[in-house]
Amino acid sequence: MADENTAEADMLKWAKGLAQKHGWMLNPDEKQMHTVIRGLVRNKEKFGRPYCPCRLRSGDEEKDRSIECPCVYHRDEIEHDGQCHCHLYFKKV
Ligand code: SF4
Numbered sequence: 001m002a003d004e005n006t007a008e009a010d011m012l013k014w015a016k017g018l019a020q021k022h023g024w025m026l027n028p029d030e031k032q033m034h035t036v037i038r039g040l041v042r043n044k045e046k047f048g049r050p051y052c053p054c055r056l057r058s059g060d061e062e063k064d065r066s067i068e069c070p071c072v073y074h075r076d077e078i079e080h081d082g083q084c085h086c087h088l089y090f091k092k093v
Pocket residue numbers: 036051052053054067068069070071072073074084085086087088089
């Protein structure tokens with residue numbers, strides 16, 4: 001449990017840093033935001049990479065690189081939809 005909490009804290013720190021670097025913010029709904037963070041931690045532990053918890057992996061490492069967080073889609077999604085598919089990163093309003 002302690003390890004899990006540490007892994008989540010590390011993932012959250014990393015996500016916050018990325019958001020800050022790009023002028024985004026994390027989902028203000030903390031419950032939703034933590035669900036995504038937990039999903040990323042789980043995928044990292046299970047598959048070795050922080051695959052998007054909201055997309056299906058193909059199982060092909062090469063192909064699945066595109067859905068490793070931050071996925072290749074996130075910039076367009078944040079720009080056009082206001083948030084990424086998982087609702088982790090939000091455009092600041
Ligand atoms: S949709 Fe968001 S949380 Fe999911 S991989 Fe892309 S950037 Fe990460």
